[in-house]
Amino acid sequence: MKLKSMSAEDKRVWLTIAAIVLLGICFLPIGQWLFGIRYTYTVRVVALGGSILGVISGTLGCFAVLRRESLMGDALSHAALPGIAVAFLLAGRDLGLLLIGAGIASWIALRFIAALLATTRLKQDAAMGIVLASWFAGGIALLAYIQSIPDASQAGLDQFIFGQAAAIIESDVLLISGVGAAVLLALALFWKEFKLVTFDGEFAGANGFQVGLINTLLSTLIVIAIVLGLQLAGVILMVGMLIAPGIAARQWTQKLNHMVILAAVFGAFAGGVGAVISAIDADIPTGPMIIVVAFSLVLASMALAPGRGLLWSSWRRRLDSRRFARQNALRDLYRYALSHGSPGTPVPDAFIRGIGDRSAALGLAQLLSSGLVETRGDSWQLTRSGIEAARRDAHSLRLWDLYRLHADDLGLPLLAEDRHLDIRDVLPAAAVGQLEAMTGQRPN
Template structure:
């Protein structure tokens, strides 16, 4: 506890701790709907597609500003989203193939632009490659303020449109039948995922940001069958991963915050797989043992007669 309080007394660590916690919270909430709609790879695709947007924003302005990078990455993510939709509608390719094409194409373009920047006459280019794997230690107060706004936006949108997102996640045909604008809601949900991905790029990078969207949601699924509780648990798991990742990286020198945060989320997933109350491996093994014992008792004539004698005595 003394180490934790010592860490939180550092103003720079306060920004990093708060930023990573908010990032995990918002990513966990919005990631539930992406997971339920079987679009787990969409976050990974949008994260890789955001890299050329970041590079183009820097090439046009020459300024390393998280706000400008958010705009560029968001624009690139939206283009990638429409590209996936266009490919699936106008070809025989399925969505997973379309996402693979867009992911590799945009990420390849981003690497080319990043190489041109590093070997060009662009000033203030130092640290731009950190967006590949994230650099949470470089966050300042304005970055955390931006993340706070993004977190509030995502949570507010998911709260107000919870019923609509729930219906289109499980039965879009029914949603269309009762008059919901399904196409608009799907695009809005995709936009929120883009915002969550772009906000997390600075902390964990384009390579690992998809883990913060999917891993907390999958972990929460092992603990409940109710969507509302699942969304809450996913947000809590994401926030806990961000907090634990920041604490561990601050305790060990030269340990990056983003990858440690992802490892913390993966550890929570492992605990959920083992000890989930209904779906966990331990719970399933105990259930199988109970069923086997009941079957053995019911199939044993001596045991049945013993049970009947007890019932008669009662």
């Protein structure tokens, strides 16, 4: 990756990734120092498992978010519960088999929702709600039955409801990594197809792609990601782990490949840090803690992301309002002075404040500090450079007027009309020249 050839956005994404990785690494000593976490073997295994799961679910979650199927993740994770119970009843407690059972149950739920949508007039939200509640009820009923079986009550299937980090052992992490690697490989192989059906399914269909098949494959991968995360996050909260990294990543970039990489990093951070925090105290369930960390990442991204972020846009709004205030004050002063004689005529303070109120004060202060205006007792007078600036602005305004009238006839490039900008900054010089020529033809 050559640094020079990267766009500003590329750099930003890589910077964010580096920052998050750094933050994650820094968290280890901070956690030890602040919360007294001891990095025992168990905690290390759990944190590793959490991070790996975060990568898998974050990556696939991007597609769920972009396809507007966030809530499908919720329905499918709830729907896994009966599969776990049935697998336990039939085959006993083996994580691999339990997860296969969970996957089958979710997958049946997925097809059931599709069948409801295809054959009835129920909408997607209702179909998902129906399947979510019924499958979950089936799981709960079976779990209650399992509890009544002697010996089996200690099986700890409850952990799949809220997630339990302590139950994860090394072989589980190996299993998760193996399956996860296969899922990511499949994602890489079908990257182009997934991208196409996610953004424009109709176009994909028209170009001869098997949209139905690709959709099913993608949904199946999402189901696998959900199922892998159940042990850690639990069926109820898995949806948060699935979609939160994707939503956070979406704030930073417009490109799918960046979004997926960012989501993987965010997911790893949330999974790892959440798991470590929940190791502080046996009473803190892992799944909920991971969700809280993931949601903090979303909030931080919503606030901080350059361009889209809330802080960023409120800062921009602030700058804009300062600029507008300055410009409006200059225009008001110039207009008043012109209509009362020459541009150098002093303007009474009461008049200018009467027009603009708070924004007038803001504007006048700026004009004063940049030397465009001077105080003369109770009034304001434009300085030489102030008159110069006001003339330039007035000229720009006249060019804007001409642009509005003649842009079509002259074949000028199409602009969003923003009279707070100097037209000479936004329009090509040749086009400005054409407009200037018209001012000569028709002096005001």
